[in-house]
Amino acid sequence: MGGDAEPANGGGLRKLVLRERHEAAGARFAPFAGWEMPLQYQGTVREHDAVRERVGLFDVSHLGRVWLQGPRAAALLRSATTFDVTTLEAGKAQYSLYCNEAGGIDDDVFVYHLPGERWLIVHNAANAAADFERLRSVAGDAAEVTGDTVMLAVQGPDAIGLLGNVLAGGIAELAPRDCVELDFGGAPVLFARTGYTGEDGGECIVDAGHAGALWDALTDGGATPVGLGARDTLRLEAALPLHGNDIDDTTHPYEAGLGFAVSLDDGAPFTGREALVEAKARARTRRLGHLAARGRGVPRAGHAVRVPGGETVAHLTSGGFSPTLGLGIGMAYLPAELASPGVALEVDVRGRALPVEVVRRPFYRKARKT
Numbered sequence: 001m002g003g004d005a006e007p008a009n010g011g012g013l014r015k016l017v018l019r020e021r022h023e024a025a026g027a028r029f030a031p032f033a034g035w036e037m038p039l040q041y042q043g044t045v046r047e048h049d050a051v052r053e054r055v056g057l058f059d060v061s062h063l064g065r066v067w068l069q070g071p072r073a074a075a076l077l078r079s080a081t082t083f084d085v086t087t088l089e090a091g092k093a094q095y096s097l098y099c100n101e102a103g104g105i106d107d108d109v110f111v112y113h114l115p116g117e118r119w120l121i122v123h124n125a126a127n128a129a130a131d132f133e134r135l136r137s138v139a140g141d142a143a144e145v146t147g148d149t150v151m152l153a154v155q156g157p158d159a160i161g162l163l164g165n166v167l168a169g170g171i172a173e174l175a176p177r178d179c180v181e182l183d184f185g186g187a188p189v190l191f192a193r194t195g196y197t198g199e200d201g202g203e204c205i206v207d208a209g210h211a212g213a214l215w216d217a218l219t220d221g222g223a224t225p226v227g228l229g230a231r232d233t234l235r236l237e238a239a240l241p242l243h244g245n246d247i248d249d250t251t252h253p254y255e256a257g258l259g260f261a262v263s264l265d266d267g268a269p270f271t272g273r274e275a276l277v278e279a280k281a282r283a284r285t286r287r288l289g290h291l292a293a294r295g296r297g298v299p300r301a302g303h304a305v306r307v308p309g310g311e312t313v314a315h316l317t318s319g320g321f322s323p324t325l326g327l328g329i330g331m332a333y334l335p336a337e338l339a340s341p342g343v344a345l346e347v348d349v350r351g352r353a354l355p356v357e358v359v360r361r362p363f364y365r366k367a368r369k370t
Helices: 019-022 044-053 073-078 123-137 159-167 208-219 228-237 274-283
Strands: 029-032 035-040 056-059 064-069 092-099 105-114 120-122 150-155 177-184 187-192 201-207 286-294 302-304 312-323 325-335 344-349 352-359
Touching: 019 208, 035 228, 044 056, 044 228, 056 208, 064 073, 073 120, 073 274, 073 352, 105 123, 105 177, 105 187, 120 123, 150 159, 150 325, 159 177, 159 187, 159 201, 159 208, 177 208, 187 208, 201 208, 228 312, 228 325, 286 312, 286 344, 312 344, 325 352
Parallel strands: none
Antiparallel strands: 029 035, 056 150, 064 120, 092 105, 105 120, 150 201, 177 187, 187 201, 286 325, 286 352, 302 312, 302 344, 312 325, 344 352
16 A cells, blocks of 8 residues: 655656556656656646646645644644644644744645644655654654655646545535545545645545546546646746745745744744744845746746846746746845835846836736636
């Protein structure tokens, strides 16, 4: 029943349990955070559009998954995370952070509270080993289950309808960030109404032995397989930060616009608390700003951001072409006085000045249902 926890390719990259299905779907693979991951199947733009217009299916099993359980699990987890998870009701999920003593973001995580005093924590792949050690240091019985399970994300305007057909269980009635355990062919599936695309949908975690059948049911129902290329363009349009790019151990939550993930009122100790109390009280010197191109050109991570015709004030943390909007977009930590919507700046794209404008986040917002 266990997944493939051994490195693939002669001791290099870990391979996904569903690799053969990805191959059959035409996947082109690339290394990512120690894993061999599908970069694209039929093309990044086509896959991006499938998520925005219909429904896409992502294998995100590279994300680290750890269980904590027992009467002390919530308090132990609270000592490691910025959000007061002790207030989280069973059946709810919450975005949270791991910070260092200086208040920098070591990782951003999702926490799921299940009945029976059970907690699942999902980590970024690049940080999964360090994150597991963090949890094990506060709760010695933390159980890492990444290799034994598969995680699939189903996203798009038709996602909830498809998931309702495949999993049933009243999925359409669940609110954003609700989570529940459902049955699929005799196997439990942890389903959460969460995602990383700016669209409706959810994420499913199932044991490795039943994952193939779930993938088949979703693709047979109309889901388009989607790779990492479109996952990045989708999350950028939704202005969702990528750890290692837009947030890292040198950025604190308040300048990144993530203050909602920090609880200070309960007074509970956690790593970085003192630094974050101080950071919250200080005036911001910089903020993560959102830039939309006002000319032809594609801004990329690392490109310099300047005042028009003048000095460099920042460098892009993320950037790319938005297939949905048809223009270049990016994010950068701007001086606070330049981070307001409407401010005109420029990005140096290979020696050419590309006019950009600071805009409100997100760049793309899904249409409201009528």
